[in-house]
Amino acid sequence: MDGMQLAGGVPMAGRADDRDGLTLDQLHVPLGPLLPLWPPGLVVRTKLQGDVIQQAAVEVLGIGDARGDAFWLRPGRPLKARWLDASAALLAIAGWADAAAVARRLRDQVLTGTPQAEIAGPIRRWGRQVRRSRTLPWLLTGVGQVPDKPSTPRALAGDALTRLYRWVDSLADPKTSVAPPDVADGTPWAVDVLPSVLEGCELATARLIVASLDLDTDMLTVCEAHHG
Amino acid sequence: MWREIVFWLCAAGSVITGVAVFRVDSMARATFALLASFLFAAGTVLLVDLTYLGVLVILMMIMEMVIMVVFMLMYMMNPAGLMPMTMVHNQKGSLAIAIGTFAVLATGIYLIDWPTSSAPQPEDPTMALGEALMGPKMLMMIVLGLALFATIVATVVLATHRGRYDRYGDRLDRDRPDDPVRGGVGR
């Protein structure tokens, strides 16, 4: 193999052991910081073999230079809107464009202050539609299962499907509608646990997992500010 | 007349793309050059009224080449496939042998007095083929089927490194297999 010029300046991939016992080429692919439906500022540096993530390193850009002001913590941003937002992102990445579009529309209505009585019905209808789907559990079960430890935030336990169902159920719960935004956020924990969850997954599942963990990179800045 | 033209176009295309397989730099291009060569050759098969077999060659070859390209890249990764490469041994000798073979074959082709047939073509060649395969040539068909089945088993055994003890545990008592990726049937 003489003449090792590089095609377009891309170096040849290195090789390493992999899951199937074949020493295949490694490819370094960064995910983020800017992708549609991706937490802004989040960068996941992956080492891929085929489309399987062998190693992942998570980094959040822009912590420290923010104003300690998170979008979802501002007044008039009920928790409900945030759950709708998270569900919309997850559904969109799962490829259910229509259900995602409905969730997004409902979120906008919540944020613009549509009265509770008017919006409760549509939200319940949408929730029923999501819970009734039989393909969705089939596709999401076992995706992004987080370790079950005492330190695991209750809101993030389980896999992508249980998290989505948790959002959907709490949206149907009348108490959620008045709940204030939550400062005790799971994001720092999720960022810590993300690399270990991503390893061994396929590249595409990575995006489902990130969406299902509902990372709010703004919140990291807030936490940073709180702890000094 | 038009058959003559189409034949020569297909023949030239088939040989040129066949040569290109070993001349281009990228594995992807090599595979698809081979595919083009097959498609041109299938064109000549279609010209002699073998519709079914010609189309079958097209179908099989596209599938095979697409699968081939996957393996190709798996074992010979090459960014964008545009890096020049040569991986040959004994090029001159091979070339000489190949040209020699062609010369011998070509002389043979033009020296031998080939038999011709005035027998009429069957109404439907495909039907004739099917009847032959299910009738006098049944034994061959059975052998082919067995060979294909043996190939399936043998290739899976050769290519995989995880047996059922890896999947179901040493006593084969696991309820659901321990696979890196779960399947869809929910076992």
Added chain:
Amino acid sequence: MSLQEYLLLAAALFSVGLYGALSQQSIVMIMMGLELMINAVIVGGAAFWYFTAPDRPDGQVVIVLAITAMAIEMAAGFAVTTAVFRARDVDMTDMAADLKG
């Protein structure tokens, strides 16, 4: 169109395939050479059927045989490559020359 022209095409394809099978080092490329040679068999089979014995299906049967041979060759070839690669981390024939006397 004549039998000779068809056979000439088959001979050309066969020779190109032979060159590839002899000269290439990578197992996958050798298989490409073999496939080209089998391709020549397909062309030859079609020609013999059409020009010498259209009333008998033998030429067609040869083509079916060739197509099957191609599929088997490819599947087996890749399986062997995978096994060799896993065990020895090579995909070139020169490096896997254990059987060399």
Added chain:
Amino acid sequence: MVETTAWGVLLLPVILGLFAVGAAAFDATLAARAAGVAAPRSAALAPLRSAAGLLVQQRRRTLAADTLLWRAAGMVLLVAAVLASLVTPLGQWAVGDLSAGVVWFNAMEIVAWAAVWLAGWGANSAFGLVGGYRFVAQGLAYELPHMFVLTTAALGAGSLRVADIVAAQQDLWFVVWMPVAFAVYLLSVLAMAFAGPFNHAVSSDVAGGVLAELSGVDRLVFVAGRWVLLVSGAAMAVPLFLGGGSGPLLPDWLWTLVKTALVLAALVWAGRRVPTIRMERFEEISWMVLIPATLLQALFVSLVVI
């Protein structure tokens, strides 16, 4: 019964194109309704608007792309999608009535494998390549059931010629006594055109997959090819299972068009109802459920025929 027409060569792309635009418009309307957009009529024009936009858009380039193969991909897909319909009769006319018409149709569909893989490979981007590989995996999953289903229809008529298959349904449409085959056929048509829930090759979890880096005219050609492929598949369902052009009152060709439109609309509508089906899960379904089901259906049909 079916005559071949030379001028059909010119008409066929036009009809397929109109159907493709109609299907895309229907799809856009459904999307707009879900999003709660007030004016569905303008949403129906969205595909045409974006097509015009793509025509004038400049091509984006990627580092070290294999431009030749990349450009070829879209053209190959579109041409194969049109050629697949070559054997589909419109009422009494077909462009070409091959004696192995069903095999021809299947072969042209398989071309999509190569085209999609090439589109993913050519861009030299990880997402595109992942999308391309997924389509190959998807192809391996649906192709066998699809082939068995086509064989079943051919078996029912005792011929691979599409015209004979239509003729065999004079008394009873195949859909009535081969319902499993019909259902699997529709499923695999969606998979083949990587539409609806089987859009794993271009899904949003890989940032558009094969389509991620395609832009400008290349993207337009590729997307058009995909729609035409779906139309071709839907159109073939009519002669294979729905009795071709037979029907009361209306002429043959009109019935064919009506049935095609209905099948197409059903496919597009159903495709939007379900989230993207991930291949690693579908693969097992295909091998453990669909293949045995189609084989049993074929066995049943061959017993009936004998």
